[in-house]
Amino acid sequence: xxxxxxxxxxxxxxxxxxxxxxxxxxxxxxxxxxxxxxxxxxxxxxxxxxxxxxxxxxxxxxxxxxxxxxxxxxxxxxxxxxxxxxxxxxxxxxxxxxxxxxxxxxxxxxxxxxxxxxxxxxxxxxxxxxxxxxxxxxxxxxxxxxxxxxxxxxxxxxxxxxxxxxxxxxxxxxxxxxxxxxxxxxxxxxxxxxxxxxxxxxxxxxxxxxxxxxxxxxxxxxxxxxxxxxxxxxxxxxxxxxxxxxxxxxxxxxxxxxxxxxxxxxxxxxxxxxxxxxxxxxxxxxxxxxxxxxxxxxxxxxxxxxxxxxxxxxxxxxxxxxxxxxxxxxxxxxxxxxxxxxxxxxxxxxxxxxxxxxxxxxxxxxxxxxxxxxxxxxxxxxxxxxxxxxxx
Numbered sequence: 244x245x246x247x248x249x250x251x252x253x254x255x256x257x258x259x260x261x262x263x264x265x266x267x268x269x270x271x272x273x274x275x276x277x278x279x280x281x282x283x284x285x286x287x288x289x290x291x292x293x294x295x296x297x298x299x300x301x302x303x304x305x306x307x308x309x310x311x312x313x314x315x316x317x318x319x320x321x322x323x324x325x326x327x328x329x330x331x332x333x334x335x336x337x338x339x340x341x342x343x344x345x346x347x348x349x350x351x352x353x354x355x356x357x358x359x360x361x362x363x364x365x366x367x368x369x370x371x372x373x374x375x376x377x378x379x380x381x382x383x384x385x386x387x388x389x390x391x392x393x394x395x396x397x398x399x400x401x402x403x404x405x406x407x408x409x410x411x412x413x414x415x416x417x418x419x420x421x422x423x424x425x426x427x428x429x430x431x432x433x434x435x436x437x438x439x440x441x442x443x444x445x446x447x448x449x450x451x452x453x454x455x456x457x458x459x460x461x462x463x464x465x466x467x468x469x470x471x472x473x474x475x476x477x478x479x480x481x482x483x484x485x486x487x488x489x490x491x492x493x494x495x496x497x498x499x500x501x502x503x504x505x506x507x508x509x510x511x512x513x514x515x516x517x518x519x520x521x522x523x524x525x526x527x528x529x530x531x532x533x534x535x536x537x538x539x540x541x542x543x544x545x546x547x548x549x550x551x552x553x554x555x556x557x558x559x560x561x562x563x564x565x566x567x568x569x570x571x572x573x574x575x576x577x578x579x580x581x582x583x584x585x586x587x588x589x590x591x592x593x594x595x596x597x598x599x600x601x602x603x604x605x606x607x608x609x610x611x612x613x614x615x616x617x618x619x620x621x622x623x624x625x626x627x628x629x630x631x632x633x634x635x
Contacts, residue, residue, distance in 0.1 A: 284412050286328055289357070291444045292319070294440075297316045298316075299315075299316055300435050301433070301523050309529070315339070315439065317333040317334070318518070322452045330352070330415070332351040332353055346528070347525055352453045354484065361490065373390050375388055376388070380437065386409075402422075402423060405421045412443050421436065422434075455625075458623075462623055463623050464479055464623075469616040470612065477619075478494065479494040480494075483503065484514075489511070489517050490506045491509055548619075552584070553577050557573060557575050573601075600615040
């Protein structure tokens with residue numbers, strides 16, 4: 244009974260919060276049965292000012308502690324320069340103030356190429372048969388498809404997704420109206436995202452492409468160097484986006500003259516899924532740098548990145564699984580996630596380790612490394628002069 248009360252209490256609180264937020268959004272629009280808002284809209288029809296706004300709530304727990312996060316999430320077109328549509332990803336608290344979590348405290352820039360969508364499953368929960376419904380969101384009733392999965396009888400997750408069909412003006416997120424996930428009685432994992440408002444832009448193309456200072460990822464690359472007893476391996480990660488999907492491709496042993504333009508065989512993630520991951524990651528890493536609950540505080544060091552260096556947290560701990568009690572594992576993380584030194588660094592590596600190694604100390608004091616990997620440089624691969632971010 245105690246578990247059930249907690250679960251029901253959480254659902255009631257989250258539903259009430261989101262209902263209030265959605266009510267605020269619908270107050271800006273007249274409630275209508277008109278489905279004309281669903282006229283076909285594609286990335287080729289993108290306008291400066293096209294926007295979708297969602298309210299979100301997420302809760303999670305792990306060995307790093309537990310936390311919750313709530314706020315508003317905005318995806319907006321800020322420039323259209325064919326074949327590119329430039330998006331701003333912005334997150335605020337419910338009162339409109341900047342969000343306090345370092346993952347969510349800055350806007351991100353995301354260029355998306357107009358083109359052909361990569362092969363990807365249709366929107367919804369994989370394996371669930373979609374059911375056609377009429378959904379109400381942001382002051383409108385939409386023709387929609389709902390997919391769901393309920394494993395609560397086995398204390399498993401319960402989830403559902405609702406997508407407008409066709410997406411119409413919600414093309415930025417494939418028509419997403421609502422997503423809800425509850426991890427079951429034995430986990431603290433819950434999240435919900437719900438459409439609050441949307442708007443169509445002015446109809447003018449243009450708008451100056453932004454500088455790629457805080458990129459989400461698409462349009463950028465970064466390289467890592469891995470050193471081990473069998474040799475050194477340099478890898479380049481290329482990040483792109485097309486028709487609302489984020490693309491990621493790893494080039495083994497890259498040549499400097501090879502550009503990040505061929506994304507055949509790349510990993511594919513839909514934009515709305517990436518947004519959900521962003522919100523969830525902010526609760527599974529409640530403090531920076533990421534460390535388990537009760538772990539000792541790390542010391543500060545300087546880590547060299549190209550021609551510059553950045554202050555970093557250095558975490559060191561025994562690594563007996565790597566060959567015995569004498570082995571240690573070290574990891575470094577930037578202390579200031581938004582340091583000017585990290586200008587142009589894509590999000591996925593900005594919130595990751597700068598370096599990681601497994602070593603043991605010799606009697607003479609030198610370190611013998613079993614393995615060592617580190618970030619060595621990054622930059623943009625888009626050629627427009629406005630986008631230039633010098634490689635580091």
